[in-house]
Amino acid sequence: MPRLKFQTLTEQMFYTLLCLEDERCGMDILDRVPALTGGRVRIGSGTLYTLLEQFTEAGLIRETKIEGRRRSYILTEAGRKRLEEEYRRVCAQAADYRAVFGEGEST
Amino acid sequence: MRDKKRRIEAFSFFDYTGIARHLCKMAEKGWLIESMSNFGWVYRRIEPEKLSFWVSYFPKASEFDPEPTEEQREFHDFCAQTGWVLAARSAQMQVFYNEREDPVPLETDPAVEVQTIRAAARRSYLPVWSVLLLISMADCGLFISRLLGDPVGLLASALNLFTGFTWLLLFLLCALELGGYFVWSRRAARAAERGEMPETRSFSHVQKGAAVLVLLGFVYWLLSTLTQGSALQRTVAVTMLSATAGLILLVNGCKELLKRLKTPRGLNRTLTLLTSFVLAFVLMGGATFGILRAVRNGSFDRETEKESGSLPLAIEELLPGSYEDYRREVRREESLLLGQITTRQRPGPNTERGSEGPELELTVTEVKLPVLYGFCRDSLLRSHEDQVQDGQLVLADHYEPWDPAPWRAGEVYRLYWGAGYLDQYLLCYEDSLVEIRFSWEPTAEQMEAVAERFAG
Numbered sequence: 001m002p003r004l005k006f007q008t009l010t011e012q013m014f015y016t017l018l019c020l021e022d023e024r025c026g027m028d029i030l031d032r033v034p035a036l037t038g039g040r041v042r043i044g045s046g047t048l049y050t051l052l053e054q055f056t057e058a059g060l061i062r063e064t065k066i067e068g069r070r071r072s073y074i075l076t077e078a079g080r081k082r083l084e085e086e087y088r089r090v091c092a093q094a095a096d097y098r099a100v101f102g103e104g105e106s107t
Numbered sequence: 108m109r110d111k112k113r114r115i116e117a118f119s120f121f122d123y124t125g126i127a128r129h130l131c132k133m134a135e136k137g138w139l140i141e142s143m144s145n146f147g148w149v150y151r152r153i154e155p156e157k158l159s160f161w162v163s164y165f166p167k168a169s170e171f172d173p174e175p176t177e178e179q180r181e182f183h184d185f186c187a188q189t190g191w192v193l194a195a196r197s198a199q200m201q202v203f204y205n206e207r208e209d210p211v212p213l214e215t216d217p218a219v220e221v222q223t224i225r226a227a228a229r230r231s232y233l234p235v236w237s238v239l240l241l242i243s244m245a246d247c248g249l250f251i252s253r254l255l256g257d258p259v260g261l262l263a264s265a266l267n268l269f270t271g272f273t274w275l276l277l278f279l280l281c282a283l284e285l286g287g288y289f290v291w292s293r294r295a296a297r298a299a300e301r302g303e304m305p306e307t308r309s310f311s312h313v314q315k316g317a318a319v320l321v322l323l324g325f326v327y328w329l330l331s332t333l334t335q336g337s338a339l340q341r342t343v344a345v346t347m348l349s350a351t352a353g354l355i356l357l358v359n360g361c362k363e364l365l366k367r368l369k370t371p372r373g374l375n376r377t378l379t380l381l382t383s384f385v386l387a388f389v390l391m392g393g394a395t396f397g398i399l400r401a402v403r404n405g406s407f408d409r410e411t412e413k414e415s416g417s418l419p420l421a422i423e424e425l426l427p428g429s430y431e432d433y434r435r436e437v438r439r440e441e442s443l444l445l446g447q448i449t450t451r452q453r454p455g456p457n458t459e460r461g462s463e464g465p466e467l468e469l470t471v472t473e474v475k476l477p478v479l480y481g482f483c484r485d486s487l488l489r490s491h492e493d494q495v496q497d498g499q500l501v502l503a504d505h506y507e508p509w510d511p512a513p514w515r516a517g518e519v520y521r522l523y524w525g526a527g528y529l530d531q532y533l534l535c536y537e538d539s540l541v542e543i544r545f546s547w548e549p550t551a552e553q554m555e556a557v558a559e560r561f562a563g
Contacts (some may be wrong), residue, residue, distance in 0.1 A: 010216050045211075054219075069177060
């Protein structure tokens with residue numbers, strides 16, 4: 001059965017949306033994600049380009065301005081809601097983990 | 108020392124890992140990819156170095172784009188931000204290289220990467236290969252139906268063998284290419300769910316091997332036509348080859364010129380398609396018309412006359428008198444498997460003897476591959492079959508075994524047609540099959556003369 005688009009977000013999707021809490025252009029996101037995650041997550045240029053296009057089409061982000069070839073985007077209400085749902089899902093996962101292994105194991 | 112070199116490369120559209128690996132090796136040898144087209148990939152000389160390569164796909168790009176679109180440039184800017192420099196592009200395929208030691212991969216989400224490649228494939232790769240598959244399948248079907256209907260005529264023709272072989276190879280290649288794509292696509296989608304991106308399976312060696320085989324077949328056909336074909340066959344071959352080469356060059360030239368003139372993609376596509384239709388009609392139609400006109404005007408008659416000197420058996424050798432005013436038709440076909448010559452001598456419009464004069468028809472099939480002998484004999488025997496309707500014989504038309512002694516042949520068959528025997532025989536000699544039709548009943552001396560010529 002095909003999975004609904006963006007029903008669950010991959011790490012790349014999650015951080016792309018997260019970075020767009022503030023208005024940013026694509027190239028800023030490429031720098032922002034490693035900074036935000038201490039280098040743990042890096043987004044490929046091709047992946048980011050496609051994700052921005054798909055998120056725009058899905059109404060999760062919107063274009064705010066175009067300066068030359070630099071497009072800036074910001075999260076929409078739908079995007080914020082989707083990000084929040086993903087956050088709750090991840091939190092639920094973390095809670096389940098803690099329930100099994102206890103608080104001390106989570107660090 | 109050359110600063111550039113062109114190579115014919117054979118990679119599947121979706122073989123991103125195979126292409127990247129190949130380009131890495133080329134860079135280590137001091138050659139960096141610069142452009143990719145149907146006429147080969149061009150490399151420029153660089154200091155040998157270890158570079159990382161990535162083959163990416165931009166679904167919205169087209170081979171008719173005069174230059175990268177704004178969106179494409181924006182994508183290239185994104186890539187430059189992480190050190191990926193565009194080296195070459197061909198329609199949707201974009202090749203990047205990176206000088207950094209451990210660069211961020213250009214694609215970091217396998218699911219997104221698979222979606223992108225699938226979207227790019229749907230736009231041009233899949234439709235083109237599917238059409239090729241259908242065309243090659245239809246041509247293979249035609250080849251097989253001809254093989255069943257007239258196997259000897261088909262196997263004796265270098266052109267038919269070459270084209271049949273080429274269509275068969277093309278069909279197998281298309282099936283391999285499309286099958287390979289769908290297998291990869293399923294594997295990649297499954298792997299992407301696990302967060303992996305699988306290596307592609309490269310068919311490069313198969314594709315190169317097929318190209319070499321087609322090239323060898325083409326050279327063999329061309330050489331055999333130019334050295335052994337009749338003047339008409341040579342003219343047809345050279346004219347059609349020139350027309351085809353002209354068509355390819357002009358259509359491609361038109362597309363490239365329009366790109367240089369910055370013609371929009373849609374207009375370029377329309378004009379190039381229109382040009383290809385018009386030029387195909389003009390060049391191929393013109394060539395066909397010219398050849399037919401030359402044949403009608405008798406431009407090839409002299410050649411036919413000259414060739415008649417080397418008839419395997421002429422009517423003059425069997426009957427007294429002169430037959431110089433007779434029409435002589437000669438058709439030769441030669442392939443690696445069989446050689447076939449068909450001759451016919453019959454009264455012409457101004458023949459002294461009038462239309463009632465004797466006629467002789469002869470088809471000599473030389474079997475070069477002994478294993479084909481029985482197959483050829485049987486198919487010649489099968490070329491005459493009784494007509495039966497509702498279990499009732501409507502018209503008798505078959506060969507019957509006949510006395511081989513007077514002909515000094517291994518086997519002889521005589522044609523039974525209607526209600527009696529015709530003076531048409533199939534003579535089976537050691538490595539040749541002779542189908543001979545007399546318009547008179549041959550005498551023992553004439554049979555001996557035939558035997559003298561073919562029994563060796």
